[in-house]
Amino acid sequence: MSLKEKHSESSSNNKGDQPTVATGAEAGVSRAGNQVNEYSQVSLKSEGEKVLLILPTSGKTEQQTDWSVLWQDLKYRLQGSEHAWQAGTAVHLLAKDRLLDGRQLQTIAETLKEVKLQLKWVCTSRRQTAVAAATAGYSVQQEKMLPAINLEVEQSQQQQLAEPLYLQTTVRSGSEVRHPGTIIIQGDCNPGGIIIAAGDILVWGSLRGIAHAGAMGNREAKIMALRMEPTQLRIADLIARAPESPPSQLMPEVAYITPEGIRIAQTINFAKNNSFLKKFGPW
Amino acid sequence: MSRIIVITSGKGGVGKTSVTANLGMALARLGRKVALVDADFGLRNLDLILGLENRVVYTAIEVIAGECRLEQALVKDKRQAGLVLLPAAQNRNKDAVTPTQMKDLISNLAKNYDYVLVDSPAGIETGFRNAIAAATEALIITTPEVAAVRDADRVVGLLEAHEIKTIRLIINRLRPEMIRQNEMLSMEDILDLLVIPLIGIIPDDERIIVSSNRGEPLVLDSKPSLPGMAFENIAKRLEGKEEVPFLDLMAHNDNLINRIRRLFKG
Numbered sequence: 001m002s003l004k005e006k007h008s009e010s011s012s013n014n015k016g017d018q019p020t021v022a023t024g025a026e027a028g029v030s031r032a033g034n035q036v037n038e039y040s041q042v043s044l045k046s047e048g049e050k051v052l053l054i055l056p057t058s059g060k061t062e063q064q065t066d067w068s069v070l071w072q073d074l075k076y077r078l079q080g081s082e083h084a085w086q087a088g089t090a091v092h093l094l095a096k097d098r099l100l101d102g103r104q105l106q107t108i109a110e111t112l113k114e115v116k117l118q119l120k121w122v123c124t125s126r127r128q129t130a131v132a133a134a135t136a137g138y139s140v141q142q143e144k145m146l147p148a149i150n151l152e153v154e155q156s157q158q159q160q161l162a163e164p165l166y167l168q169t170t171v172r173s174g175s176e177v178r179h180p181g182t183i184i185i186q187g188d189c190n191p192g193g194i195i196i197a198a199g200d201i202l203v204w205g206s207l208r209g210i211a212h213a214g215a216m217g218n219r220e221a222k223i224m225a226l227r228m229e230p231t232q233l234r235i236a237d238l239i240a241r242a243p244e245s246p247p248s249q250l251m252p253e254v255a256y257i258t259p260e261g262i263r264i265a266q267t268i269n270f271a272k273n274n275s276f277l278k279k280f281g282p283w
Numbered sequence: 284m285s286r287i288i289v290i291t292s293g294k295g296g297v298g299k300t301s302v303t304a305n306l307g308m309a310l311a312r313l314g315r316k317v318a319l320v321d322a323d324f325g326l327r328n329l330d331l332i333l334g335l336e337n338r339v340v341y342t343a344i345e346v347i348a349g350e351c352r353l354e355q356a357l358v359k360d361k362r363q364a365g366l367v368l369l370p371a372a373q374n375r376n377k378d379a380v381t382p383t384q385m386k387d388l389i390s391n392l393a394k395n396y397d398y399v400l401v402d403s404p405a406g407i408e409t410g411f412r413n414a415i416a417a418a419t420e421a422l423i424i425t426t427p428e429v430a431a432v433r434d435a436d437r438v439v440g441l442l443e444a445h446e447i448k449t450i451r452l453i454i455n456r457l458r459p460e461m462i463r464q465n466e467m468l469s470m471e472d473i474l475d476l477l478v479i480p481l482i483g484i485i486p487d488d489e490r491i492i493v494s495s496n497r498g499e500p501l502v503l504d505s506k507p508s509l510p511g512m513a514f515e516n517i518a519k520r521l522e523g524k525e526e527v528p529f530l531d532l533m534a535h536n537d538n539l540i541n542r543i544r545r546l547f548k549g
């Protein structure tokens with residue numbers, strides 16, 4: 001399958017086994033890096049016996065992630081990872097600097113309960129949130145705006161990837177999945193749906209929407225799909241869009257960066273191809 | 284247990300109101316008590332298509348405002364026993380109603396009916412949120428057009444987030460000759476993308492327009508018609524008769540019997 005290039009100056013159309021896509025760096029693409037960085041989506045992380053529920057810091061992203069968006073995100077994450085935890089697992093909520101009232105805490109607890117998770121601890125840097133949590137009967141840990149959290153963000157800026165996000169879902173039109181690590185979707189990504197990952201993107205289904213791998217600048221990131229029919233592919237700062245006419249045959253494929261731009265290969269050919277590529281060294 | 288079903292689409296003009304009217308009639312003809320709710324505030328026309336416009340006195344807004352009782356606002360259908368309509372307001376500010384108020388109102392209404400069908404407005408704004416507030420099931424209407432299917436996909440995502448788990452699809456305005464010539468999305472294309480179960484296919488048929496203009500839903504017609512049968516089949520499948528075969532709209536022969544062959548195997 002070959003994708004047409006976005007900028008016509010550097011056109012290259014290579015028919016054959018591993019068709020290529022020429023690409024151009026786009027100013028807009030690099031901005032996505034900050035999006036994943038800001039943790040602007042809810043994240044869930046297993047840590048030993050417990051699950052950490054990490055909310056995005058409010059601060060600059062306040063209007064972007066208001067309460068209802070946050071809650072929708074949480075539900076989406078939980079629905080997509082239904083069998084990832086044992087029933088009754090305790091949850092530690094890392095609310096950071098986010099203001100949560102009693103009702104919102106209760107809503108979070110109820111939402112967790114639906115997937116048999118139990119909210120136990122609330123960790124916050126805001127006094128009001130701590131009071132609300134204590135009133136509702138949760139164990140509370142109040143701390144000043146943690147330098148540790150800033151550290152975490154800084155680390156991820158240095159390409160420390162979060163653990164992979166595995167979701168069993170259809171990424172439907174209008175929804176967006178972001179994660180500062182690798183994203184694995186068991187399901188389809190429909191046109192109008194967007195996946196942005198700091199690491200690789202693996203769609204065990206049809207990729208028809210937009211996928212952006214290596215969004216924090218990693219040019220070695222890859223996008224893999226059982227059926228690769230994307231609206232657009234982005235890897236790091238490069239961008240490629242789909243051809244006008246879809247390919248007749250759809251095979252599992254891998255998209256990756258070569259010196260000529262984003263290239264797509266059939267998965268079965270990728271391994272040998274990839275070792276060959278190493279000869280080019282860094283670019 | 285009564286069932287509250289929202290009929291929605293995202294895109295406008297794809298047939299939500301036509302489906303609500305005909306499906307409501309078909310369910311009532313099966314002996315069910317059915318309440319139709321026009322949730323398209325400001326652009327109401329369910330009453331018009333049902334031919335009940337001249338009997339509307341109060342609307343949902345007056346009920347919510349406490350200016351009349353719920354029973355007073357319900358318009359009984361004179362042709363079909365068991366069918367009532369709760370009309371939408373024409374002129375009041377549609378943003379005056381909240382999802383909570385709609386939810387309470389519809390839950391109240393549901394106590395006395397087997398089915399409550401809610402005709403949702405187009406879009407995904409306040410009106411849509413009001414329409415889905417009480418629903419436990421949804422019927423998604425789409426036409427075989429890329430934009431309609433895209434909007435349907437968006438709406439399915441929103442319904443899932445709203446924890447409406449039973450979501451089924453109706454494909455409206457299918458034109459077999461266009462599919463045959465590859466000029467329209469096929470049913471397989473649509474189902475492949477939306478991955479929700481199909482509950483009905485309705486052919487594109489000008490009799491639907493004619494009957495709407497007359498205020499006489501097609502299923503009331505004594506002469507059987509293909510679209511009329513399509514609505515009746517959807518009603519039966521809603522009743523749990525999942526085995527009702529799909530109409531074979533692709534059959535070349537115009538003979539009705541020929542068309543009632545299984546479209547999907549299994």
Ligand SMILES: Nc1ncnc2c1ncn2[C@@H]1O[C@H](COP(=O)(O)OP(=O)(O)OP(=O)(O)O)[C@@H](O)[C@H]1O
Pocket residue numbers: 292294295296297298299300301302323403404405455456457485486487488489491492493495510
């Ligand atoms: N199967 C069909 N064949 C022919 N015409 C149809 C069919 N279904 C609907 N129509 C016509 O399409 C128009 C729009 O239908 P309808 O009002 O039911 O759509 P709607 O989704 O409720 O629109 P809105 O979003 O404006 O509320 C009407 O004129 C109707 O008669």
Ligand SMILES: [Mg+2]
Pocket residue numbers: 299300301323402403404
């Ligand atoms: Mg309508």
